[in-house]
Amino acid sequence: MNKLALSDEILMSVDKPARYIGNEINIVRKNPQDVAIRFAMCFPDVYEIGMSHLGIQILYDMFNQREDVYCERVYSPWVDLHKILKEQNIPLFTLETQSPVKDMDFLGITIQYEMCYTNILQILDLSKIPLLANERTEEDPIVIGGGPCTYNPEPLADFFDLFYIGEGETQYDALFDLYKSMRAQGGTRQEFLRAVCKLPGIYVPSLYEVSYQEDGTIASFTPQYADVPPTILKEVQMDLTNTVYPRKPLVPYIKVTQDRVVLEIQRGCIRGCRFCQAGMIYRPTRERDVNMLKDCAREMLESSGHEEISLSSLSSSDYSQLPELINYLIGFKEKGVNISLPSLRIDAFSLDVMSKVQDIRKSSLTFAPEAGTQRLRDVINKGLTEEIILNGAGLAFAGGWQKVKLYFMLGLPTETEDDMKEIPRLADKVARRYYEIPKEQRNGKCQITISTSFFVPKPFTPFQWASMQPKEEYLRRARIVNEEMKEQLNRKSLKYNWHEADVTVLEGVFARGDRRVGQVLRKAYEKGCIFDSWSEFFDNGKWMEAFQECGVSIDFYNLRTRELDEILPWDFIDCGVTKSFLKREWQHALEEKVTPNCKMQCNGCGATKFEGGVCLEHQN
Amino acid sequence: MNIRIKFQKYGVMKFIGHLDMMRYFQKAIRRADIDIAYSEGYSPHQIMSFAAPLGVGVTSDGEYLDIEVKSSKSSKASMQSLNETMAEGITILEYRKLPDTAKTSMSLVAAADYLVYQKPGYCPLADTSTQLQAKVEAFYEGQSHIYITKQTKKREIEMDLKPLIYEMKAINLNQKQTLARIGVKNPQILAACQEETTEDTPALFLKLCTGSADNVKPELVLEAFCRFHGISYEPSGSYIHRLEVYARADDIPVKGEQERQVYADNLNHQRELCQQQGIEFPKFLALGELGIDI
Numbered sequence: 001m002n003k004l005a006l007s008d009e010i011l012m013s014v015d016k017p018a019r020y021i022g023n024e025i026n027i028v029r030k031n032p033q034d035v036a037i038r039f040a041m042c043f044p045d046v047y048e049i050g051m052s053h054l055g056i057q058i059l060y061d062m063f064n065q066r067e068d069v070y071c072e073r074v075y076s077p078w079v080d081l082h083k084i085l086k087e088q089n090i091p092l093f094t095l096e097t098q099s100p101v102k103d104m105d106f107l108g109i110t111i112q113y114e115m116c117y118t119n120i121l122q123i124l125d126l127s128k129i130p131l132l133a134n135e136r137t138e139e140d141p142i143v144i145g146g147g148p149c150t151y152n153p154e155p156l157a158d159f160f161d162l163f164y165i166g167e168g169e170t171q172y173d174a175l176f177d178l179y180k181s182m183r184a185q186g187g188t189r190q191e192f193l194r195a196v197c198k199l200p201g202i203y204v205p206s207l208y209e210v211s212y213q214e215d216g217t218i219a220s221f222t223p224q225y226a227d228v229p230p231t232i233l234k235e236v237q238m239d240l241t242n243t244v245y246p247r248k249p250l251v252p253y254i255k256v257t258q259d260r261v262v263l264e265i266q267r268g269c270i271r272g273c274r275f276c277q278a279g280m281i282y283r284p285t286r287e288r289d290v291n292m293l294k295d296c297a298r299e300m301l302e303s304s305g306h307e308e309i310s311l312s313s314l315s316s317s318d319y320s321q322l323p324e325l326i327n328y329l330i331g332f333k334e335k336g337v338n339i340s341l342p343s344l345r346i347d348a349f350s351l352d353v354m355s356k357v358q359d360i361r362k363s364s365l366t367f368a369p370e371a372g373t374q375r376l377r378d379v380i381n382k383g384l385t386e387e388i389i390l391n392g393a394g395l396a397f398a399g400g401w402q403k404v405k406l407y408f409m410l411g412l413p414t415e416t417e418d419d420m421k422e423i424p425r426l427a428d429k430v431a432r433r434y435y436e437i438p439k440e441q442r443n444g445k446c447q448i449t450i451s452t453s454f455f456v457p458k459p460f461t462p463f464q465w466a467s468m469q470p471k472e473e474y475l476r477r478a479r480i481v482n483e484e485m486k487e488q489l490n491r492k493s494l495k496y497n498w499h500e501a502d503v504t505v506l507e508g509v510f511a512r513g514d515r516r517v518g519q520v521l522r523k524a525y526e527k528g529c530i531f532d533s534w535s536e537f538f539d540n541g542k543w544m545e546a547f548q549e550c551g552v553s554i555d556f557y558n559l560r561t562r563e564l565d566e567i568l569p570w571d572f573i574d575c576g577v578t579k580s581f582l583k584r585e586w587q588h589a590l591e592e593k594v595t596p597n598c599k600m601q602c603n604g605c606g607a608t609k610f611e612g613g614v615c616l617e618h619q620n
Numbered sequence: 621m622n623i624r625i626k627f628q629k630y631g632v633m634k635f636i637g638h639l640d641m642m643r644y645f646q647k648a649i650r651r652a653d654i655d656i657a658y659s660e661g662y663s664p665h666q667i668m669s670f671a672a673p674l675g676v677g678v679t680s681d682g683e684y685l686d687i688e689v690k691s692s693k694s695s696k697a698s699m700q701s702l703n704e705t706m707a708e709g710i711t712i713l714e715y716r717k718l719p720d721t722a723k724t725s726m727s728l729v730a731a732a733d734y735l736v737y738q739k740p741g742y743c744p745l746a747d748t749s750t751q752l753q754a755k756v757e758a759f760y761e762g763q764s765h766i767y768i769t770k771q772t773k774k775r776e777i778e779m780d781l782k783p784l785i786y787e788m789k790a791i792n793l794n795q796k797q798t799l800a801r802i803g804v805k806n807p808q809i810l811a812a813c814q815e816e817t818t819e820d821t822p823a824l825f826l827k828l829c830t831g832s833a834d835n836v837k838p839e840l841v842l843e844a845f846c847r848f849h850g851i852s853y854e855p856s857g858s859y860i861h862r863l864e865v866y867a868r869a870d871d872i873p874v875k876g877e878q879e880r881q882v883y884a885d886n887l888n889h890q891r892e893l894c895q896q897q898g899i900e901f902p903k904f905l906a907l908g909e910l911g912i913d914i
Contacts, residue, residue: 004632008739009856012677017635023707025647251647253640305647305705335650336658336666 005093006081014080018253019047022095025251026303028064028071032097036068036180040094040104040141043075044111044119045533050075051250052258054312055110055147059168061246069176072096072104076119077126079531085126092126101127105179107141111149111156114510115503115533120159121525131522133161133206138189142179150203151234151281152459152570155513155521157205161193165573166201166235167267169243174199197228201235204228208572210515216556218514218567233574234281238612240267241289247299251306260308260340261300263293265325269314270598270614272605274381274589275370275412277458278314280582281575283605284613285598290321294328301337310340317345318599326353333357342366346392351399364403364449365396371412372422378592379414381585386426393430397437403447404430410477410498411455413466413589420477423450424485424494431490449495450485452478454504458511459570460577462585468508468558474501502540503532508558514569517557520550578606621689622722624911625702626714628681629674630806633709638673644707645685652701657688671725671865671907672732672830675837677856681805682732682864684725684907686718695913713805716911721875725907728867731786732830733802734838735809735861737793737823742857745822745845752790752822759848760788768844781844784836786903787827792820803863827904830865866904873910 004011004021011017032038041060043050050056056073063071072094077085085092091100101107107129109120124131129140136143145153146164153163164171175196182192197204207228211219223230237243249261268285269278297309309329313319329339339357344350346365354363369384371377377384393404408423427448434446454474457463469477478498485496509517523546531537547554562568564583571579581604588595595603598614608615629641636644646666649656658664671684692698695715702712738744746752759766766781791798796815802825804810812821824845828836838860846853867873870887872880894901 008677011635012856017676018637018640021632021635023632023709025651025705025707253636253644255640255643302651302653305650307646307650336664338663 003098005090005098010081010084010088014084015078016047016254019075019078020081020095022073022098024253025305026248027096027250028060029096030064030070032070032099034067035070036183037070037106037176038099038104039063039069039071039106039108040074040101041071042073042101042107042109042123044109044116044123045076046078046531047075047252048254048256051252051256053110053112054258054262054264055168057246057249057262058244059108059172060250061248062169062244063172063176065244066173066176068180070096072099074101074107074123076122076531079537082122082126082530091128092123102129102140104141105183106144108144108146109160110147111145112147113533114149114507115538117156117510117521118525118529118532120156121522122530124159125525132158134158136161136189140189142189142192148277148281149511151277151573151575152512153203153205154210154515154569155510155517157515158518158522160205161189162196163203163205164201164235165203165232166575167237168235169237170235171199171201175202194225200233203232203573205515210569212516216553217563218569221567221569221572231572231574234576236576236610237267238286238610240286241292245292245296247296248303249300249306251304258310259306260310260338261297261304261306262310262312263297263300264288264312265293265316265319265322266313268613270318271315271383272381272585272595272597272603273370274379274462274585275409275455275458276314277461280460280577280605282314283576283598283607284610284615285318286613287319287321290325293321293325297329297332301332301335307336308338308340310342313343315345316341316343317347317350323349326357330356346396348395351392351395355399363401364405364447365393365401366405366407367392368407369426370407370409371415371419372408372426373419375592376412376415376419378594379589380412381589381595383594383597386429389426390429390433394433394436397434397442397446400443402434402443402445403449405449405451406430408450408452409455410452410481411469411474411504413463415477417480420480421484423452423481424488424496427485427494428488428490431488431493434493435490446493447495448490448493449497450481451497452481453499454501456504456507456511459568460573460575460582462582462589464512464568464582465562465564465566465586467561468505470559471501471505474504500535502543503538505554505558506532506543509554512569513557517552520546520552523550576605576607576610581605621692622718622720623687623689623692623698624714624716624718624722624725624908625685625687625712626716626908627683627685627710627712628679628805629683629710630679630808631709633707634677634679637676638670641674642668642670644710648702648705649687651705652698654687654698654701655689655691657690669724669726672729674862675839675860678860678862679806679808680862681713681803682862682906684865686722686725692717692914714908714911715913716908717914718911719874719879721879722910723873723875725865725867726832728871728873728907728910729831729865730829730868730871731827731866731904733863733866734826734828735791735802735804735823735863736826736838736842736858737821738858739856742854743852745824745849745851746790747822748820749790749792749822750820752824755845755849756788756790756824759845760785763848766844768840770840781836781841784829784834785826785841786829787825788841789825791823791825793823794819794821804861806861809861864906866906867910869902869905 060071063069074094130136142161145160150163193204210221213219266287268282270285370382427450431448457466527542529542657667667688669686698715699712769776843853872883891901
């Protein structure tokens with residue numbers, strides 16, 4: 001049994017010591033002496049969140065299949081341990097062998113949301129790795145970033161040695177082989193970076209130079225050397241069936257967010273909602289073969305002992321073999337296995353399935369209309385109509401459901417006061433549908449929960465040029481919704497939750513920021529900002545100080561409609577979807593024109609160049 | 621069919637709390653393909669109960685959980701399936717069938733044995749086990765009451781530990797025979813035992829009242845002991861290891877009038893046998909002894 005990095009005294013004094021001891025079921029054990037490459041895989045948030053992430057489980061499994069690589073894990077120490085590590089000068093360690101992260105060859109960090117950026121600095125800091133890539137030496141691991149936020153890696157450019165743009169399945173073997181051979185020849189860190197930048201999907205930020213115009217926009221973005229690629233095409237695993245998938249998932253001791261088997265049934269989404277980054281960057285939509293999924297499900301349930309399996313995808317209803325897969329999974333019910341079906345479109349089929357796998361009285365149905373009026377839903381290309389929502393809710397109420405959740409966004413481009421007011425009105429119509437059921441047939445009151453978030457424009461979406469709103473305006477819009485809700489007939493059956501706006505403002509800056517916002521990040525971390533996605537730790541005051549002290553204007557990044565010919569910080573990345581398609585979609589949005597989904601018609605987004613998935617299924 | 625499982629917990633697993641251990645076993649039982657019974661209703665759960673929660677940081681050689689199964693392989697085969705899927709630090713020691721009307725281990729728990737000793741770097745309880753024994757006698761035999769104040773959620777209560785400490789003595793951890801006699805199976809304690817050395821590693825052996833009505837944690841006794849002898853006490857300064865959990869020997873562990881009568885008759889018979897042979901009838905029975913191997 002490994003000796004732990006932390007003493008009994010420390011472990012007994014912190015919350016949930018199980019976060020730091022490793023030893024989980026299906027953990028991979030190797031002798032570090034036997035491998036050529038040691039890799040620390042990091043999710044920069046607390047253990048319970050990080051352990052729930054599928055991408056890391058896929059890569060952990062894939063890396064460890066190589067005999068010459070040992071991939072270990074590291075998560076953000078919670079604030080209590082953070083303080084102890086700092087005070088007692090204990091270096092951050094991996095869970096598997098409890099070794100210092102600094103001893104690894106690579107530190108890979110998955111970057112899933114903007115509000116984890118200070119936690120990335122925490123990981124580097126606690127690992128005693130210089131925060132700035134250009135201050136690292138041969139003693140330090142190569143720091144790699146991956147995940148959706150790397151589609152605009154620029155705010156983090158100073159802190160990473162390289163970014164892997166796109167899906168992880170494809171290029172890591174080549175990257176490891178290159179590293180191994182260069183190390184064997186005594187190659188330096190700098191030589192490796194110069195060489196690795198030629199691998200597909202690899203972006204080495206230090207090899208590019210950015211210059212700015214007087215108005216603050218980017219003047220040029222150029223490779224420093226002729227052999228450094230000027231654009232980086234995202235990596236994509238086209239065959240999702242004959243590929244790696246972890247059959248033996250790690251089983252944590254403490255309850256984590258995804259305390260279940262997660263089965264990714266497909267990647268990408270055919271719907272083309274204009275606000276949705278995932279719907280653009282994961283194109284083309286690719287399905288996994290149903291027989292592969294059945295095998296995976298069975299093996300993962302057997303090897304983990306989990307009592308629940310959840311299907312994962314952006315829109316499960318679009319998976320072509322869904323009925324067959326679900327029928328197979330229902331067979332596990334007698335072994336006490338629950339099935340969780342998020343992101344299902346509500347219709348007769350899904351309600352029938354859900355009534356078989358869930359407790360109707362406890363579960364709630366979720367609709368995401370995203371906008372209150374049909375006009376605004378057309379702007380964002382969200383195909384959901386009021387009729388579909390009311391019919392779905394009607395069917396659900398008739399089937400015994402009483403709880404409905406409705407998700408909306410405020411601050412979408414072109415939003416008017418009417419769009420806002422229609423949000424509670426739509427909720428009221430849903431409630432009315434419930435009370436149309438004769439009193440003796442229904443089961444008390446219904447519960448309609450409205451949640452709104454504030455829209456943050458993301459790179460590689462048709463809204464990447466759009467302006468955001470100031471914080472006060474977001475809150476004003478939430479108040480309008482709240483006031484209107486009080487006017488509704490069924491207001492006692494309605495509940496309204498809205499998010500804080502401070503975080504939205506920061507998300508906006510870091511989603512579309514350039515290299516110059518990195519210094520704010522560092523300043524904020526130095527001031528003590530950490531776990532910003534946790535409202536109990538988020539400190540907006542410190543963030544505002546950091547912006548001020550760095551002389552970086554939030555408004556420049558958030559309150560400006562970008563020109564269509566402006567060089568955007570992420571323009572050097574090619575995600576398959578072309579800029580001309582995004583421009584066309586931005587124009588269609590302003591004209592309130594709907595674009596059909598990929599299965600109905602090819603809209604020429606550019607993803608056909610990957611020659612697979614939905615692009616080949618329904619050719620016109 | 622009711623099954624009582626005995627397991628040990630050591631190493632890093634001591635940091636896994638009671639509720640997480642329950643979740644751990646729910647999943648382990650699925651992985652081992654034990655044919656466990658589920659409760660009725662829309663969200664069925666495994667029929668499983670634990671004997672006595674173990675504190676975080678405490679290791680044990682005598683943890684029990686009861687499960688209900690629809691069918692079962694032999695004890696040996698079931699233990700093998702379970703042990704193949706255990707995390708490092710948990711080992712299944714017994715898998716025994718209980719009578720159909722058996723009371724749960726939780727309702728039977730009456731006592732538990734513990735081994736308590738100081739970690740290196742903390743104020744030792746005594747230099748040798750002989751000296752420790754003398755201190756134990758002064759503390760335990762020498763006092764008719766051992767009053768302590770116990771902090772509960774609502775208030776402070778004064779309680780007398782003396783009647784709740786069933787046994788207290790000093791031992792030397794460097795004597796293999798002693799460790800075997802008190803039933804130590806913890807691999808780390810056994811590995812540290814160096815028979816050939818003359819060094820004496822003193823430890824306290826405690827048999828304490830345990831259960832839902834009266835419950836004494838070994839930490840409470842240790843704290844009182846340290847205070848009595850002017851030894852500085854630190855909560856994280858000692859190793860605590862549970863050895864075994866017991867039911868009262870005269871507590872009838874089955875339900876149903878007929879079954880109870882049969883058990884009571886057998887109990888009397890055993891008692892008479894003991895009397896005839898001049899052996900003292902045991903006051904406690906390890907929870908595992910109430911089941912039989914299948």
